[in-house]
Amino acid sequence: MTNHTTKAFDADLLELRRKVGEMGGLAERQTAAAVDALAHCDLALARRVILIDDMIDRLQREIEEVSVVTIARRQPMAVDLREIVGALRIANDLERIGDLAKNIGKRVLALKGQILPQKAVRGVRHMADLVLAQLKAVLDSYACRDAEQALVVWRSDEAVDAVNNSLFGEVFAYMMADPHNVTLCIHLLFCAKNIEREGDHATNIAETVHYIVEGRTLGDGRPRADRTSQALVTIAPGRS
């Protein structure tokens, strides 16, 4: 590219990185707040979680704009282009994480303060802690251009899945024990599913960080989500 070393181009890239970092920080705080709201039936906090999503969406649009303008103006090649395409992809995953956290907030509002089974809530929180650690690590790996750390996140999906599977079993048993628990339990299952999917997006981001740094796409070697569907069947087979 022609302007590789110009300060203007570096400033564009820095702005992109800063915005992605800001978006990541918001998504982390939003997820933590969503789980707090769920655990404490905190309707006011749930409303704040929903509002944060607008800020995340706005940041995604800004990242899209800066990316397009930068590509058009600087015509970057190779590593710089990867940097911009990578920012677009990460913003996309962070936006989805924001949506999933918002959805938990909406469910908290729908529950209207009903008390949830605390053992299951602890399971959800445990899952969220794991996912938040993944998210933090992958955002660090983006900030430091650390492909190794990204790989560690990319491979760390199993722990989340294990907690999710055991949580599904618990919630399931609770549902079987008393049909009146079904409403609450379905909300919990959807919340757990949302957090599991946030973890999937964290591993997507890890893939993108690896692509930015190494210029190669990772293969399909990583075990991936949606094992809860199988788990459900294993734990309690329905009628055949």
Added chain:
Amino acid sequence: MTNHTTKAFDADLLELRRKVGEMGGLAERQTAAAVDALAHCDLALARRVILIDDMIDRLQREIEEVSVVTIARRQPMAVDLREIVGALRIANDLERIGDLAKNIGKRVLALKGQILPQKAVRGVRHMADLVLAQLKAVLDSYACRDAEQALVVWRSDEAVDAVNNSLFGEVFAYMMADPHNVTLCIHLLFCAKNIEREGDHATNIAETVHYIVEGRTLGDGRPRADRTSQALVTIAPGRS
């Protein structure tokens, strides 16, 4: 922009439109097949649904590549830039639709041929028909640059939500009647949720088509998803 009228640039844009159209066609077929697989417990079809997703993902990457190369090479402004950014956004929504359909395919495999409550399956199919009609209409509006038709899709979310709410009620009753139905029912609820979310993505695409044609973003006037959570609570309040 400098090359607005060049054949090369027009060819780039045409290629983008063609690829988006192809992706849309695949997402439509994949969704229809996923619901067929669910209705008939057809494991072989479910496996094909899962495989289609790779083709959709590959097309998304190709659209991303063509977009970036076109932006860098032609430095388009205004309407042409909207065209490219729009293609990127639509590809993104279609990729999510593909993921959601794939997830239904995975659930069909997990069910291992267990018979589902046919009334609920009919509800899911009804929802899917509505969403497929939305998807077809919005892809047509993209092909014809028809902002009016896009607006119609954008406003057509309520029908899907109404079917989804009544379906949730049915599945819910079925679950309450016999806890042994819970596994199947949870799968059905997740499948219904996936289809509802496909409808959300169809309305996102409608928003993008409107943006491409009119250059303006639509406001937040459209009623949006996740009413099933409220519905659930209304239909059968759990313990408080």
